[in-house]
Amino acid sequence: MSDFTSLAELVINGNYNGAKDLTQKMIDNGNDPLEIINQGLMAGMNVVGVRFKAGDMYVPEVMMSAKAMSTGIELLKPLIADKDMPTAGKVVIGTVKGDLHDIGKKLVVMMMESAGFEIIDLGVDIDPAAFVKAVKEHSPQAIGLSALLTTTMLSMKDTIEALKEEGLRDSVKVVIGGAPISQSFADEIGADGYAADAASATELCRRIIA
Amino acid sequence: MRKIRSNSIEQTTPLLRWVSEGQIEEIHFATLEVLERTGVKVDHPEALQLLKDAGCIVNENRVRIPSWLVEECLRLAPRKIVVANRKGQRVMPLEKNRTYFGTGSDLPYTIDLETGKRRRSGKRDVELACRVMDYLPNYDFVMSYAIAADTSPKVSDLHQLEAMVTNTTKPMIVTAHDEINMRAQLEMAALVAGGKEELRKNPFMILYSEPISPLVHTNDGVGKMFACFEYGVPVVYTPGVLSGATTPVTKAGTIVLMNAEALAGVVMAQLKQKGAPIIIGGGATPMDMKTTATLYGSPETMMNYAIMTQLSQFYGIPNFTEAGCVNSPIPDAQAGMEAGNGILMAQLMGANLVHDVGYLEGGKTGSLTFLTMCNDYMDNARYMGRGTRIDEETMAVDVIDEVGPGGNYVSHEHTFKHFREEIWSSKQFNSSFWEIWEEQGSKSMEDKAEELTKHIVATHTSELLDGAIREGLNEIIAETEKVKSNK
Numbered sequence: 001m002s003d004f005t006s007l008a009e010l011v012i013n014g015n016y017n018g019a020k021d022l023t024q025k026m027i028d029n030g031n032d033p034l035e036i037i038n039q040g041l042m043a044g045m046n047v048v049g050v051r052f053k054a055g056d057m058y059v060p061e062v063m064m065s066a067k068a069m070s071t072g073i074e075l076l077k078p079l080i081a082d083k084d085m086p087t088a089g090k091v092v093i094g095t096v097k098g099d100l101h102d103i104g105k106k107l108v109v110m111m112m113e114s115a116g117f118e119i120i121d122l123g124v125d126i127d128p129a130a131f132v133k134a135v136k137e138h139s140p141q142a143i144g145l146s147a148l149l150t151t152t153m154l155s156m157k158d159t160i161e162a163l164k165e166e167g168l169r170d171s172v173k174v175v176i177g178g179a180p181i182s183q184s185f186a187d188e189i190g191a192d193g194y195a196a197d198a199a200s201a202t203e204l205c206r207r208i209i210a
Numbered sequence: 211m212r213k214i215r216s217n218s219i220e221q222t223t224p225l226l227r228w229v230s231e232g233q234i235e236e237i238h239f240a241t242l243e244v245l246e247r248t249g250v251k252v253d254h255p256e257a258l259q260l261l262k263d264a265g266c267i268v269n270e271n272r273v274r275i276p277s278w279l280v281e282e283c284l285r286l287a288p289r290k291i292v293v294a295n296r297k298g299q300r301v302m303p304l305e306k307n308r309t310y311f312g313t314g315s316d317l318p319y320t321i322d323l324e325t326g327k328r329r330r331s332g333k334r335d336v337e338l339a340c341r342v343m344d345y346l347p348n349y350d351f352v353m354s355y356a357i358a359a360d361t362s363p364k365v366s367d368l369h370q371l372e373a374m375v376t377n378t379t380k381p382m383i384v385t386a387h388d389e390i391n392m393r394a395q396l397e398m399a400a401l402v403a404g405g406k407e408e409l410r411k412n413p414f415m416i417l418y419s420e421p422i423s424p425l426v427h428t429n430d431g432v433g434k435m436f437a438c439f440e441y442g443v444p445v446v447y448t449p450g451v452l453s454g455a456t457t458p459v460t461k462a463g464t465i466v467l468m469n470a471e472a473l474a475g476v477v478m479a480q481l482k483q484k485g486a487p488i489i490i491g492g493g494a495t496p497m498d499m500k501t502t503a504t505l506y507g508s509p510e511t512m513m514n515y516a517i518m519t520q521l522s523q524f525y526g527i528p529n530f531t532e533a534g535c536v537n538s539p540i541p542d543a544q545a546g547m548e549a550g551n552g553i554l555m556a557q558l559m560g561a562n563l564v565h566d567v568g569y570l571e572g573g574k575t576g577s578l579t580f581l582t583m584c585n586d587y588m589d590n591a592r593y594m595g596r597g598t599r600i601d602e603e604t605m606a607v608d609v610i611d612e613v614g615p616g617g618n619y620v621s622h623e624h625t626f627k628h629f630r631e632e633i634w635s636s637k638q639f640n641s642s643f644w645e646i647w648e649e650q651g652s653k654s655m656e657d658k659a660e661e662l663t664k665h666i667v668a669t670h671t672s673e674l675l676d677g678a679i680r681e682g683l684n685e686i687i688a689e690t691e692k693v694k695s696n697k
């Protein structure tokens with residue numbers, strides 16, 4: 001088995017100590033840092049994503065795999081120029097105003113990070129102005145809004161309107177999710193996408209950012 | 211004189227204990243350790259000050275609560291809380307081992323009774339659910355069931371209360387957006403009860419407020435609770451968790467963490483007001499590690515509630531648990547199993563307020579038909595909970611002798627006298643022979659429950675609320691909406 005396959009395997013198994021050691025060894029052996037990420041760490045994580053979606057892996061296992069991947073990436077980061085760092089895209093995410101539910105959003109964040117997205121998590125109870133500010137500051141390709149309450153989901157519409165007012169709507173995709181959210185609500189308020197769970201949230205973002 | 215057997219102990223009802231008294235103490239001590247070592251976060255300024263003054267170690271909003279204070283407050287909290295119905299009759303004494311069933315609140319979706327299609331919930335769904343539960347005898351209290359999503363979001367909770375009090379006389383548990391709306395609901399309740407004094411004497415309403423796991427007590431959550439105590443209205447202050455996400459994945463760890471949150475609530479309540487009527491417990495649901503869904507109908511929840519009920523009995527504080535809430539999206543065989551197990555366990559453990567009965571899809575979808583089906587599940591569980599009567603009359607040795615070998619009992623007086631209480635009978639459950647069942651339309655239990663539900667909706671209304679009071683309620687709603695819009 002090549003070092004790359006072994007590294008991917010360690011990620012799949014969530015063996016973060018092993019992944020760290022092997023990454024270091026591969027660096028020491030002179031492997032290309034980007035190749036270690038793409039053909040080792042990310043390759044493993046891609047398998048994890050597929051298995052999770054198929055119901056063959058569970059959330060805590062995915063979390064461990066993500067940890068294994070990021071311990072490797074931590075070692076590689078200093079060796080790669082910022083602009084060369086592979087990323088699936090940058091996404092700002094938050095739970096909307098008046099809403100304190102954050103478990104689902106956190107899971108979306110963790111899943112997307114593990115799929116290679118760069119995520120800026122604003123937290124809970126975020127009003128439209130704060131989303132606008134974050135879009136200006138970070139220029140993400142997408143923003144993700146989470147709402148678990150029927151009373152707070154309307155704030156999603158307000159956020160979209162606020163983005164329009166600032167002339168930012170065309171520069172950023174808006175994806176939404178949470179218990180009372182549906183595709184028809186997403187269409188109604190003019191969001192670019194809706195996903196029912198964390199795994200499909202990742203797929204959705206991949207699709208619309210590509 | 212009747213001759214009694216010596217050394218005789220009678221067990222009238224089954225006796226279910228999940229763990230030993232010693233294990234309950236172990237959980238208690240672990241809880242005290244969490245409160246003293248890790249402490250909690252409190253975002254309510256008044257509560258923070260009270261905790262500080264009482265001797266807690268306070269660092270910004272992190273509060274470490276000493277064991278002695280927790281135990282002192284546990285002694286102050288009432289062992290018995292009496293809840294009345296809308297008419298002021300004291301129908302629901304929350305005492306150790308008295309079990310009451312009711313549904314939950316705020317379901318975003320409803321399976322429409324007429325079309326069978328799932329759609330967004332509205333105020334009319336709250337009204338209908340309350341009418342159905344007003345009719346069905348095994349519902350002891352109501353919650354809103356649906357969310358009034360078609361009313362102004364600023365005051366949708368007030369609309370829900372309005373729909374509830376006008377469509378049932380049963381005791382109710384409410385949710386509130388924030389302290390302002392809570393105070394408006396308290397005014398509405400006082401109006402219905404015939405004044406603040408009457409409401410205080412015989413409260414017909416309970417608030418359901420929540421800390422946020424792990425270990426966070428929000429300004430709104432505590433504020434709503436404190437407002438209720440000013441009116442003498444009892445408060446359920448309990449977390450809703452996801453084991454493995456907001457609590458440790460282990461059942462015992464989940465219980466310890468939830469208990470710590472509940473007891474922090476007890477401390478704040480008793481510091482605010484000695485004897486404040488607080489109810490502990492919570493929703494101890496694990497997270498499905500495949501789908502991330504909240505597992506309401508799982509075996510773990512029922513096991514957790516068994517221990518949490520024992521804990522509340524150990525403390526002598528009424529408790530709040532769940533049963534009859536399922537993960538199946540439709541009222542099918544899975545739903546029956548999930549609901550039946552939980553309801554029976556709650557009944558046998560003697561949990562006090564058992565809510566969320568009739569929830570589908572892990573607390574996101576409602577169905578009036580399923581509410582009706584659960585009425586029979588509860589009936590069945592209550593029947594089993596009554597236990598097996600053992601005495602001369604029921605052992606029937608005389609009758610056995612009289613009938614003798616080879617006879618029959620069906621025409622015997624003894625059978626006539628006892629069959630109704632000795633054999634449970636249900637209108638909704640199918641038990642007829644195949645041909646008869648076919649003749650009668652091959653209806654499943656669900657079909658029959660749907661028919662009954664339609665009948666209830668068409669014919670039953672609860673005792674009417676006075677017109678002037680209804681007007682007053684709408685005025686409070688309008689007034690609150692105005693206040694909120696100006697903010």
Ligand code: B12
Binds near residue numbers: 180421573
């Ligand atoms: C846990 C919980 C709580 C916890 C939250 C703790 C926390 N730290 O988040 C507590 C106890 C604090 C709570 C409080 C309340 N809750 Co609550 N809560 C729940 C519960 C049981 C589970 C939610 C959850 O975390 N699920 C697990 C996660 C993993 O799933 P998820 O959130 O759906 O997220 C997944 C997807 O939706 C999606 N997703 C989520 N966000 C996003 C974002 C994007 C961009 C995308 C693409 C996808 C996506 O991916 C996620 C991962 O797979 C739900 C019922 C339910 N089954 O949903 C009620 C529920 C959401 N709550 C409800 C209510 C009413 C309340 C309260 C108002 C009750 C009260 N007594 O006051 C308060 C409101 C507090 C507030 N202001 O926010 C209602 C909402 C009804 C409505 N539609 O308005 C529900 C549906 C329960 C019910 N029927 O009553 N709640």
